[in-house]
Amino acid sequence: MPMKASAVEAKSDARTVPSAAATFSSAVHHRPRCSAPSTATIDLTAINHNLAQVRDLVGDRKVLMAVKGDAYGHGAVQVARHVQQTGAADWLGVATVAEAQELVEAGVRLPILKFSPADPGNLETAILYGVRLTVVDERTVRQANEVAQAMGRCANVHVAIDTGMGRIGLQPEHLADVVAAVDRADHLRLEGVFTHLPVSDAPDGREFTAAEIAHFVDTVQMVEARRGHIPVVHMANSGAIIGQSLGPTTMVRAGIMSYGYNPNPAMGSLGLRPALSWTSHISFLKQVEPGQTVGYGRTWTAQRSTTIATIPVGYADGYSRRLSNRGQVLIGGEFRPVVGRVCMDQLMVDLGPSSTARVGDDVVLLGEQAGHTITADDLAEQLDTISYEITCDIGKRVDRRWVS
Numbered sequence: 063m064p065m066k067a068s069a070v071e072a073k074s075d076a077r078t079v080p081s082a083a084a085t086f087s088s089a090v091h092h093r094p095r096c097s098a099p100s101t102a103t104i105d106l107t108a109i110n111h112n113l114a115q116v117r118d119l120v121g122d123r124k125v126l127m128a129v130k131g132d133a134y135g136h137g138a139v140q141v142a143r144h145v146q147q148t149g150a151a152d153w154l155g156v157a158t159v160a161e162a163q164e165l166v167e168a169g170v171r172l173p174i175l176k177f178s179p180a181d182p183g184n185l186e187t188a189i190l191y192g193v194r195l196t197v198v199d200e201r202t203v204r205q206a207n208e209v210a211q212a213m214g215r216c217a218n219v220h221v222a223i224d225t226g227m228g229r230i231g232l233q234p235e236h237l238a239d240v241v242a243a244v245d246r247a248d249h250l251r252l253e254g255v256f257t258h259l260p261v262s263d264a265p266d267g268r269e270f271t272a273a274e275i276a277h278f279v280d281t282v283q284m285v286e287a288r289r290g291h292i293p294v295v296h297m298a299n300s301g302a303i304i305g306q307s308l309g310p311t312t313m314v315r316a317g318i319m320s321y322g323y324n325p326n327p328a329m330g331s332l333g334l335r336p337a338l339s340w341t342s343h344i345s346f347l348k349q350v351e352p353g354q355t356v357g358y359g360r361t362w363t364a365q366r367s368t369t370i371a372t373i374p375v376g377y378a379d380g381y382s383r384r385l386s387n388r389g390q391v392l393i394g395g396e397f398r399p400v401v402g403r404v405c406m407d408q409l410m411v412d413l414g415p416s417s418t419a420r421v422g423d424d425v426v427l428l429g430e431q432a433g434h435t436i437t438a439d440d441l442a443e444q445l446d447t448i449s450y451e452i453t454c455d456i457g458k459r460v461d462r463r464w465v466s
Contacts (some may be wrong), residue, residue, distance in 0.1 A: 098461040100342035100427070101356040104136045106144045106466035108322055108337040113150040115333055119303055124313040126153035126175065126296065127320050130161060133378075134321050134376050135453040136338055139168040139466045146172050150434045155315055159184040162193045175220060175254075185209040188217075194253060195219045198232050203243045203250065210249035219244055220254035220294065223281065225274045227260045234281040241285050241292075254256075254294030254313075257281055263301030263325035271306055272354045277395055279309045301325045304332065323449040336437055338453055339429025339461070344421050345392070346372035357402020358409050367411040371398075373425050380455040381427060384445050385409075391425050394418075394420035395432025428452075 116125055127150075128134075133141040138156075140166050145151040152175045156162045159181075179202045188195060189210050197203045197219045212255045221240055224231030232240055237255070244252045257278045261267025264363045278297055284291055296313040298306065303314050304324065320323050322336035349363045350356065371393065377383045381404055388447040389400035391411055401412045413419050428436055438449035445452075 063226050074355050091166065093380055098459055099345070100340060100379060101461045101463055102135070102338055102340045102456050103385065103429075103463045103465060104141070104340075105335070105337045106464055108335040109136075109141060109145065109320060110148055110150045112334050113145065113316065114321050116303060116319060120298070120308060120314045123225055123308065123311065124152040124294070125150075126155050126313055126315045127151035128155040128315060128317040129165070130155060130157035130177070131454045132161075134450060135456045136321060137462045137464065138165060139170070140462075142170045142172070143168065143206070144464075146170055151316070151320075153313065156193075157378040159188045159191075159193060163191055170225070178222075180200060180206075182209075184262070185212065189213055189215055196222050196230075196243065198222050198230055198244045199236075200240060203240060203247060207247035207250050214298045215398065216249050216251055218253040218443055220256055221252070223255065223257045223278060225257045225259075225278050226270065227243060227258045229256065229258070234277060238288065241289060244288060245398065252292060254296065255285075255292050256294075256296045256315075257300050259297060259306075261301075261370060262299060262306055263304075264325065264384045265328065266307070271302065273301075275309060279311075283297065287404070299325075299408065304329070307456065318450050319447075323438060323455065325448075327443075328448070338438075338456075340456060341429065342373050342375045342425045342427060344371045344419060344425060345374045346421045347413075347421055348372075355402075357386075358405065359403055361403055362401040366415060368415050369417040369419070371411045371413050371417075371425075372420060373389075373409050373411060373423075375427060376409055378406045378457060379460050380457045381409060381446055382441075382455070385441070388444055389441070390436065392429075392431040392436060393425050393428055397434060397436075429447050 101409050127145055129138040129142050132138045142154055154174050155177055157177055173194060176196055179196050179198055180188045182205050185206060186209055195206050195217055206217055222231035223234055223237055244250050259271050259274060263273045282295055294313050295311045296315060297311055298308050298314040300317050300319040321333055322334045324332055348370050350370050352364055354364050356362045356370055375381050383404045385400055386403040390397045398411045398413055400409055404409050438452035441452045442449045
């Protein structure tokens with residue numbers, strides 16, 4: 063008669079059989095992340111080309127590249143690392159302390175300016191990470207100095223002047239007082255003074271911008287005559303870099319033109335190269351007959367027998383719902399209209415009655431295919447907005463790929 067296994071032996075045997083949970087956990091930890099149904103490809107060589115165009119325009123002035131908003135949707139860490147490695151830019155500009163923190167933790171060592179005053183609760187982190195601080199009055203000077211003193215550090219600050227933007231900054235007549243407050247602060251160093259130009263990219267804004275620049279330059283020079291040289295004086299955004307006299311400034315701030323777009327599209331590209339393209343694929347095809355409708359709200363009705371392609375991209379990815387029945391994509395080297403409402407995760411395209419497209423075929427949302435191009439300016443014109451918003455809105459659900 064066979065002997066029964068002891069309880070100890072049974073427990074031992076049970077331990078050698080991995081549980082379903084353990085097997086699943088192991089698989090999860092070793093499974094690579096699934097690819098997204100669309101990809102934004104960023105050409106880092108194009109960014110270098112664009113920044114070289116900036117340098118050609120500004121002479122020996124330093125070039126600050128704005129990388130706020132995840133580098134306008136292009137991926138701030140990867141872009142910043144690249145321009146640091148290649149020397150394409152000298153400084154970086156951000157909107158938040160968290161943006162600067164991410165860059166420093168990723169190994170970026172270029173000077174980083176935060177364009178607006180830091181929240182008091184973030185000053186310690188900003189100073190610890192070496193972020194250049196913006197101050198706008200004696201209160202923000204005092205706050206920065208108190209935190210720097212408590213840390214036993216010295217922080218570099220830039221004073222923002224409001225010459226017409228109406229957003230942040232002190233009135234020009236108060237610059238001397240705030241500069242004096244910085245100079246009295248034991249733990250602050252006045253590194254720079256700047257303003258921001260609201261209509262430098264507008265054809266009808268040239269006269270206002272020229273007056274604004276003259277006022278800024280006169281104000282800074284009067285202060286320098288009293289207290290001495292200010293190392294970094296900057297005012298020029300992309301519009302001013304392209305179309306204005308830069309005067310005795312020592313740095314420019316290149317924003318959208320770094321990424322390949324002229325802030326005034328009516329002037330043409332000026333040799334700039336858009337750095338970002340956005341592609342997907344056809345996920346489904348169907349034939350529809352006259353009278354059939356497509357999408358939420360039944361806003362599009364087929365007038366003929368035609369092929370409808372479904373693309374796995376929607377407004378959750380940053381393809382605006384306002385492009386419903388208005389947008390175009392490139393498929394098979396041809397412009398094809400978006401039909402019906404753009405959904406959260408999908409959109410539909412009319413391929414016409416004689417389409418030979420197949421599931422899996424490439425779809426270009428932004429970029430070039432067979433000599434045809436869709437740019438962020440094209441989408442911006444349809445949406446009555448600007449190219450900046452188009453690229454910034456491309457969401458984190460979209461894979462990013464950087465090439466150089």
